[in-house]
Amino acid sequence: MIRLALLAVLAAALSMSPGVSYAASPGVVGTEGNLSREAEPRADGIRHTDTKAMISALTSLNANTYVYPMAGDNVQWEDLREEFLSAAAKAGIDVWVMVYAPSQSTCCVSRPYRHDYVTWAREIATLSRSHPNLKGWTVDDFALDLATFTPAYVGQMQAAARAVNPALKFVPTVYYSQFTDAFITQHVPLLDGVIFPYRDSPHRDTSWTWNLSYEIDRLAERLPGTDIYVMPYAHPLSHAAQKPTVAYVETVTRTAMRHLREGDIAGIIQYKLPLLEREAQWTRPATDNLARTGDGRLSFVVQDRTVTKAGTWCGAIRTVRPASGATRYTVSFWHRDNRGSSSPAGYHKKQLLLNDRLVWQQDVTADPDGEWRKATVDLTSKLAGATSARLQWRLYELKGVSNYFVDVSVDDIALTGLQMSDPGVEDAGTWTPGLSRKGGPVYCSPQVYHQNYGADLGARIARWYAGG
Numbered sequence: 403m404i405r406l407a408l409l410a411v412l413a414a415a416l417s418m419s420p421g422v423s424y425a426a427s428p429g430v431v432g433t434e435g436n437l438s439r440e441a442e443p444r445a446d447g448i449r450h451t452d453t454k455a456m457i458s459a460l461t462s463l464n465a466n467t468y469v470y471p472m473a474g475d476n477v478q479w480e481d482l483r484e485e486f487l488s489a490a491a492k493a494g495i496d497v498w499v500m501v502y503a504p505s506q507s508t509c510c511v512s513r514p515y516r517h518d519y520v521t522w523a524r525e526i527a528t529l530s531r532s533h534p535n536l537k538g539w540t541v542d543d544f545a546l547d548l549a550t551f552t553p554a555y556v557g558q559m560q561a562a563a564r565a566v567n568p569a570l571k572f573v574p575t576v577y578y579s580q581f582t583d584a585f586i587t588q589h590v591p592l593l594d595g596v597i598f599p600y601r602d603s604p605h606r607d608t609s610w611t612w613n614l615s616y617e618i619d620r621l622a623e624r625l626p627g628t629d630i631y632v633m634p635y636a637h638p639l640s641h642a643a644q645k646p647t648v649a650y651v652e653t654v655t656r657t658a659m660r661h662l663r664e665g666d667i668a669g670i671i672q673y674k675l676p677l678l679e680r681e682a683q684w685t686r687p688a689t690d691n692l693a694r695t696g697d698g699r700l701s702f703v704v705q706d707r708t709v710t711k712a713g714t715w716c717g718a719i720r721t722v723r724p725a726s727g728a729t730r731y732t733v734s735f736w737h738r739d740n741r742g743s744s745s746p747a748g749y750h751k752k753q754l755l756l757n758d759r760l761v762w763q764q765d766v767t768a769d770p771d772g773e774w775r776k777a778t779v780d781l782t783s784k785l786a787g788a789t790s791a792r793l794q795w796r797l798y799e800l801k802g803v804s805n806y807f808v809d810v811s812v813d814d815i816a817l818t819g820l821q822m823s824d825p826g827v828e829d830a831g832t833w834t835p836g837l838s839r840k841g842g843p844v845y846c847s848p849q850v851y852h853q854n855y856g857a858d859l860g861a862r863i864a865r866w867y868a869g870g
Contacts, residue, residue: 429662430631430669431867432467433460434500437478438678451481452678453489459677461493463860464867469498469540469671472512479514487533498573499526499539503547517550523559527566537571540597544574545585556592571595573631578603578617586624595629597671600654601639607705608635608646609847611653612837615661622666629668632658636859637674637683643705643809643845645690648852648859649830651675655866675863676856684856691851694736694774694813698827698850702797704750705843706807710799714841717755717796718812718833718848720822724788728819731785733793734778737764739810742771749801750808755794756784763798766808774813782819793822797844 438456439449460468468490470482482499490497501512501522515521519541530536544551551574563570571594576585578598590596598621602610614632621630634654638645651672658670676684693699700718704710724731737752747767754762754777762779769775785791795812815825824832833848852858 429667430467430496430671431662432465432469432496432669433463433636433672433675433677434469434633435471435637435674436677436681436683437471437473438681441680448477450477451486453481453485455678456486457489457493457495459860460490460495462864463675463677464864465495466867467496467498467537467669467671469500471500473502473510474513476514483529487529487536491533491535496535496537497533498537498571501539501541503541503543504550505543505546519551519555520558520562523563523572524566527563527570530567530570537569538573538594539570540572541574545576545580545589548585548589551589553588553592556589560592571629573597573629575599575633577601578621581621581624590625590628593628595631595668596625597631597633599633599635599673600658601635601642605708605843606639606641607644607843607845608639608642609644609650609701609703609845609849610837610839611650611657611834614654614657618658618661618666630666631669631671632661632667633671633673634658636672636676636863641705641707643703643807644701644847644849645686647830647847647850648855648862649834649848649850651859652862652866653834655863659866672863675860677860679856681856684854686851686853686855688853691853692809692811692849693827693851694738694811696813696826696828697852698813698830698848700795700812700827700833701845701847701849702752702795702808702810702812703845704797704799704803704806704808705845707805708807708843709802709804710842710844711802712799714802714839714844715753715796715798716837716839716844716846717753717794718846719792719794719836719838720833721790722793722817722820722822723790724785725819725821729782730819731781732778732818733781733820734776734816734818735795735812736774736776736814737810737812738769738772738774739766739808740771741766741808742769743767746806749799749803749806750810751798751800752810753794753796753798754779755792755796756781757792758794759784766810774811785820791820797846799841799844 438452440452502510573595575597750766830848
């Protein structure tokens with residue numbers, strides 16, 4: 403892996419020189435998928451890849467790399483060869499090709515070469531000889547199909563590509579839990595890098611970001627000399643309870659950018675970042691906004707088909723300060739969940755803690771499903787003489803579960819005699835630093851709704867990709 407530390411030092415030194423402007427090479431910054439077709443068919447009756455719109459969107463994103471998916475009919479391969487690569491080269495954009503693994507046959511088969519990956523390797527390498535900006539290719543969900551992608555077969559794939567273009571990179575998609583000792587020993591030496599999708603392994607979630615640095619550091623340690631490309635989920639992850647928010651994707655990207663600058667990884671590739679207004683994920687429906695008022699709420703989740711243990715929890719901590727001259731201190735908040743009296747009690751508890759001591763709790767089955775209720779807690783006697791205090795809203799597992807989905811909301815916090823910023827949970831950045839959890843897959847996060855998801859997220863990612 404190319405280390406960027408020296409370049410960063412040089413960039414800093416030159417930036418302090420009068421009249422000199424310099425930025426270190428950012429590495430790979432780009433996105434994968436969401437390839438759009440033109441709105442109307444051409445004379446041949448086919449809606450071709452909308453190359454012009456795609457290149458314009460990628461340029462606005464400040465992306466230097468696009469992972470072009472081979473899905474659907476043969477036209478995407480033809481459009482790649484005849485139009486997209488040349489247009490991307492003029493825009494200074496490198497291209498990788500993504501083909502689907504056999505396990506994805508129920509949804510996606512890459513054409514024209516389908517599951518003949520030796521032919522894919524040879525044909526992509528051949529195309530790269532006439533289009534130097536075609537830098538590499540990947541197989542999505544590669545490590546789910548190791549019965550197909552045996553070391554011997556990967557060796558054949560690489561031999562076919564290198565016989566044509568030794569510089570072409572093969573960088574398959576591999577999830578964190580799939581980096582077993584056997585995989586690292588047998589497969590990694592055959593690869594030119596790996597795309598690593600972040601989803602809070604061993605769990606499956608797109609709200610919790612705190613494990614990313616640990617997972618990057620661990621992979622960098624276990625894969626010395628291997629280029630690692632972090633993939634944030636900008637598109638909903640299957641079987642995850644919540645869609646990724648603007649704040650979530652930005653946080654993952656910002657953390658990954660730091661590791662990129664420090665040389666721990668070789669790049670960042672968003673998974674299906676919305677690029678065009680006509681895409682289904684460009685906007686979010688109003689039904690995605692589960693706040694009581696405004697756009698934000700605190701969310702506490704245990705997903706379905708998820709095993710928890712008694713004593714695990716996730717909480718959001720905020721510091722409050724008594725107002726000058728106040729003699730009475732209370733906290734009120736609205737809460738709701740998706741459970742009711744027909745659900746089994748004694749498993750999930752909604753709680754409020756003051757300085758780590760429980761001051762309020764309620765079972766998720768106590769109120770009707772989906773109904774907002776107000777709770778008020780008098781803290782006067784507990785805060786006498788205090789100059790500050792910590793409030794923590796959390797979801798606590800009284801007993802472990804194996805398949806008991808719950809989503810608890812907290813919103814519209816009101817304080818008497820106490821001061822706290824953003825009581826309406828409208829700014830994810832205010833609440834995220836105070837998140838903590840213990841023991842496993844109980845998630846908590848500020849969920850702030852963005853109707854214009856694609857535009858809002860794209861603008862933030864563009865700033866990070868530009869070095870902002």
